[in-house]
Amino acid sequence: MNAGAQPLVRLSSLTxxxxxxAALRGITLEVPHGVVGLVGPNGAGKSTLMKIxxxxxxxxxxxxxxxxxxxxxxxxxxxxxxxxxxxHDCLPTDLSATQFVIHLARMSGLPATVARERAAxxxxxxxxxxxxxxxxxxxxxxxxxxxxxxxxxxxxPKLLFLDExxxxxxxxxxxxMLGLIERTGTDFGISVIxxxxxxxxxxxxxxxxxxxEEGRLDRAGAVAKFTGLGNVLAVEVDRDPELLVxxxxxxxxxxxxxxxxxxxxxxDGSATAEVALMRLVVDSVVDLGLPLVRLARQxxxxxxxxxxxxxxxxxxxxAV
Numbered sequence: 001m002n003a004g005a006q007p008l009v010r011l012s013s014l015t016x017x018x019x020x021x022a023a024l025r026g027i028t029l030e031v032p033h034g035v036v037g038l039v040g041p042n043g044a045g046k047s048t049l050m051k052i053x054x055x056x057x058x059x060x061x062x063x064x065x066x067x068x069x070x071x072x073x074x075x076x077x078x079x080x081x082x083x084x085x086x087x088h089d090c091l092p093t094d095l096s097a098t099q100f101v102i103h104l105a106r107m108s109g110l111p112a113t114v115a116r117e118r119a120a121x122x123x124x125x126x127x128x129x130x131x132x133x134x135x136x137x138x139x140x141x142x143x144x145x146x147x148x149x150x151x152x153x154x155x156x157p158k159l160l161f162l163d164e165x166x167x168x169x170x171x172x173x174x175x176x177m178l179g180l181i182e183r184t185g186t187d188f189g190i191s192v193i194x195x196x197x198x199x200x201x202x203x204x205x206x207x208x209x210x211x212x213e214e215g216r217l218d219r220a221g222a223v224a225k226f227t228g229l230g231n232v233l234a235v236e237v238d239r240d241p242e243l244l245v246x247x248x249x250x251x252x253x254x255x256x257x258x259x260x261x262x263x264x265x266x267x268d269g270s271a272t273a274e275v276a277l278m279r280l281v282v283d284s285v286v287d288l289g290l291p292l293v294r295l296a297r298q299x300x301x302x303x304x305x306x307x308x309x310x311x312x313x314x315x316x317x318x319a320v
Contacts, residue, residue, distance in 0.1 A: 006068055008033045008159065008191050009053060013062035016048050016215075023048040025215040026062065031193070035185040037202030037223070038195040040212040046195050049212065050161055053193075055079060067158055080108070083152030087163040087195075089144060093137030097128055097147050100136060101154050108155035115154075122150045126180060142173040149180060153190075160184065162194040166201060178205050232298040233264040235281060238291035247284045253277065263298070 009031035016024040023045045040046050051057040053066050055075015064071040066078045092100060098119055105115035123132045126146040131139070136147060145165065152160055165181060166174040182205045185192050196202055202209055203223060211218040237244060241257045248255035254265040264281060267273045278295070285292050 010065040017060040034207035037206035037209040045215040083157040104151040234298040235262040236294040
């Protein structure tokens, strides 16, 4: 974010107390423009925070600003400038995608002619142009998710709120949806706040993240801050990985098998020691006659944040 630029979202001591539970506990945070991942386990407070930012739920104390507007008193102004893609299936089955998206465009204040043009453009963007006149009730889950994204985009918002946008999709559908979200941010310059429980999704498309645990802000920052190179060398051989692990242990080097990957702990200290260990690994692979598939410094993943208090203390492989 440029110096002096207004943050996308600004929170100050934000608290939401329900009769039985505190959903948010004194969160203070500035969120930059870009594609932002909102992360946390079920019940962490993500949905409550999103509703407060949309001006749909009033905070118990503290303040929340979105695009410079007070979420408590200017919720309507916020909703005029944002798009919202809900998690749950809430689409009318007896309307076509064109009818539905035009209707939402008109509700956002667009004139009829402009609404029709914008609906066609938006449905083309999400890949539904050829199917735009079919009733939504006959759509697949992936197509319904695209309709929800289209209605959130049709009025050209400055900010998108996406609540679990890949919910119910198969791996190919997830990849397609994530590609759409990424292009929406890069091609149109629309900022995105995306809630997801899948860390791999956040890592692949988001510039920054906000992690909430039990209603408290755990950490926030650029994704790159949490995904740098780790202190683990990942070695993949075509067979008998235990042979290499035993050879490493014989040389007082910590190593273990994780699936098809052998994780070899790199030494702390000089680059010379690191190069020497890598040479030992290569020489051992050759000596043992093991077919080498891959040898690379392992990167941190966002999942490591949940495994360690310090995100720089692990190089575990992520399976998400």
